[in-house]
Amino acid sequence: MQKDKDNWYASWFNTPYYHILYKDRNHREAALFMNQLTTFLKLKPKDTILDLACGKGRHSKYLYKQGFDVTGVDLSAESIRYAKQYEKPYLHFEVHDMCLPYPQQFDAVFNLFTSFGYFENEEDNLRTIRAIKAELKPSGFGVIDFLNAELVIKNLIPSEKKKVGNIVFHIEKYVEDGYIIKNIRFTDKGEDYFFAERVKALTLEDFKAYFDETTAELKHVFGDYSLNDFDKNTSERLILIFN
CATH class of the missing domain: 2.60.40 (Immunoglobulin-like)
Incomplete structure (x- = not known):
């Protein structure tokens, strides 16, 4: 069955086959990244985190276990239905379109594991960054964990x-x-x-242009989950921290 390219993520992510194909993702690496990131951002227990495009809640559940107040949202109703079995006080899951501001502000908003750049319409990328800005407390930080397209x-x-x-x-x-x-x-x-x-082959320069247009301010750029400096020729990831 062929899927509409304009909304491939809604259909593909909502099938069990997506989760079968990617079931071997590295949980240890994900935990290391969350530890590094929350320490770098100086987040404290019970600080609020929005896990934007959370899938089945892998990162959300880990962040909750580390003492944070976590809300995971995703467009996939199937993923959220699965994640909801793990809900507790301070761990919540909802179906939500990341192009639209969630009606709450957070200490941090995490968009992880290349959950950006899916849209055909360029304006939707800008809408998502504007939404993240709206979801941040004045002292909060947004994080986009993207692939290094050039590599x-x-x-x-x-x-x-x-x-x-x-x-x-x-x-x-x-x-x-x-x-x-x-x-x-x-x-x-x-x-x-x-x-x-x-996935749009966005570069650091592309993101800088998005941030300029949305008044987001880029603070830090890292190239891997250990938060080493970004090098477009060798870095596996493009991790952007902004507010």
């Missing part, structure tokens, strides 16, 4: 197979019209599936 493109593997359980995912990657495309094909229970991820 990703340089190291792109055009074709690969990944077997997870009984499903063989056939993955094709390429760059088209300024987007990094990942086509995903597989068969399950006799039915053929096709999904396409599309």
Whole structure:
């Protein structure tokens, strides 16, 4: 089944296959990043954090266990339905469109694991940054954890197979019209599936232009989850801290 490219994330993220394909993500690395980030931002127990595009709540649950008051939001109703089983006082999950301001202000807003740059409409990227600004307390910080597009493109593997359980995912990657495309094909229970991820190949300069247009102020730029300096030629990530 082919998915509409204008809203691929809503359909793909809402399927169980998305979570099957990415089930082996590194939880230890995620925990290290959250520890480094919350320490760097000097966040204190019971400080409020919005986990924007939280998926099934992996980062939200860890942040809650570290003593923070966490709200996780995502456009995927299926992901939020799953995450809600873990709700407690100081850990909440809701379906929410990140282009729109959430009706609360936070000490920090985290947009993690390349959960930005999905939109076809450029204005939606700006709307998201404006929404993050609106969600921050005056002393709060926004964080966007994005891929380093230049390194990703340089190291792109055009074709690969990944077997997870009984499903063989056939993955094709390429760059088209300024987007990094990942086509995903597989068969399950006799039915053929096709999904396409599309992430805009945004650079540090692109984000600086967004921040200028939205009056957000870029404070720090890091290149990995240990918060080392960003180098466009070698860094795995592009981590932006702003307010």
